[in-house]
Amino acid sequence: MKGRAEKFTEHLFLVVALSSLSVLALITVFLFVEGVPLIAKVGLFRFLFGTVWAPSQNLYGIFPMIVGTVAVTLGAVLVGVPVALACSVFLAEFAPTMVRNVVRPAIQLLAGIPSVVYGFWGLLFVVPFIRSHLGGPGLSILAGSIILGIMMLPTVISISEVSLLSLPRQYKEGAFALGLTHWQTIRTVLLPAAKSGIVASVILGIGRAVGETMAVIMVLGNAVAIPESILDPARTLTTNIGIEMGYASGEHQQALFATGIVLLFIIMLLNSSAQLITRKK
């Protein structure tokens, strides 16, 4: 009796779980069915490394977007990771319980703000600030990096804080017993010990930055040229899809799906490397 009910629920849950997986499968299949013919037609090399994107002239090179994605993501890491690491060390080691109880949920709240709000805020405050103080049109890699750097904070902070907190107590006690100060302990014992978790958190944060679309469309300027400075506008892979899907048809639309395939590979690579790093531990 119990066995059958047990079996039934087990199968039910399996079906429900598989249905979410099947969505992933459907999207992947769809991406490939739509995108691969165009990549085949243009040629993988010319698609990835072509520097001209002009669908109206049948030129599909996404290299400027790849450069844009890498530049903005690197910028976001430079902006976000130091702040996030300092914050996680503070939360795990220095913060009094009361402060921690306020700061931690506040950071979680940061993750709950819709990306369009980040973009709007960036457009109204960050972009004009850059335009009037640093020059250029304001819509730039710098603006995108700042916004994405803030957006990846919650991911990086919470995962690296957890990996700091989950270290065995003996590490810290041993270090103290050897006469190290608190900061020396953090720098020479705790941070190196939590390294894999921290690196994984950064990679997941990068994944978030690479996949972000809405906020980036609003502050990045979306120009399809290879940027020459951080004050130049640029376009990422996601924004290429986001900004052009409205009117795209035929080959142009296929090219956007093909952009999605490239994006899928990048995200897969990032996620699996994050998993690999944490598992090694």
Added chain:
Amino acid sequence: MERRTPRLRAIVSFPRTGAVLCALSLVLSSSLLSGCASRVQAGTILAGSTSVQPFAEVLAEEFMILYPGTTIDIQGGGSSAGIMAAENGTAEIGMSSRSLNETEKKLWSVEIARDGLAVIVNPANPLTGLTTAQVRDIYSAVVTNWSEVGGPDAKIHLIAREEGSGTRSAFESLVMNKIGITPKAIVQDSNGAVRQLVSDDPDAIGFLSLGLVNANVKALELDGVAATDAHVVDGTYKLSRPFLFVAASEPTGQAKEFVDFTLSAAGQKMLATEGLIPTSTGGAP
């Protein structure tokens, strides 16, 4: 390990059931869809330019209220696709936001309105006008500083629309003369975003539908002619494009009623309220 075996088997056997379910739902949904499609075909189908589409939708909505029981189905696809659809009968009426080329001239067509394109700058910019050639040089990055066209010494911040946009292709054919817009131009995906940026940035230049120019931006004179509706109508302001209805032959029945409604005083007034310039052939009953 032993614990896992039955579960593994379940996973292996499940895709088959899943596939059957998937297939079933596909069959169901496709039959539903085809049911819908056949029902819609009873009405009039308009297809084509995404620039004309929103205006046609407004007209269709009003038309269906005025004539209960009629169905007007508006689809996008782009001007060329719309003209082709009208030619081969997939759609009763094709919508185009560009003039017909030589091979398309044999089709029946009527201009329902005109849309002006304004070249806009920030109100703080002292320039009041440019020539078409200057605008072309600016957008092809031959000219990159405002001082080269009589403005202040500042780098020009170019703003364009995205690939595929009707406004962009109209600008390309009217101004650029087969020279591409430089890839360095900032790209925004709506008229509103272009206007917002230009109103924020003293060094910016952009282009948008004439009907959407407001006090926050300044429309430049082109070749000495102010960008106004009146100048578009009398043909002196060159940056304008026709919005056309195209059909394989002169429409009859409900399609004709809809075209007549569009060209009627009421229809033209609605288009004018939406920011278009009423056509000279319209206005009559």
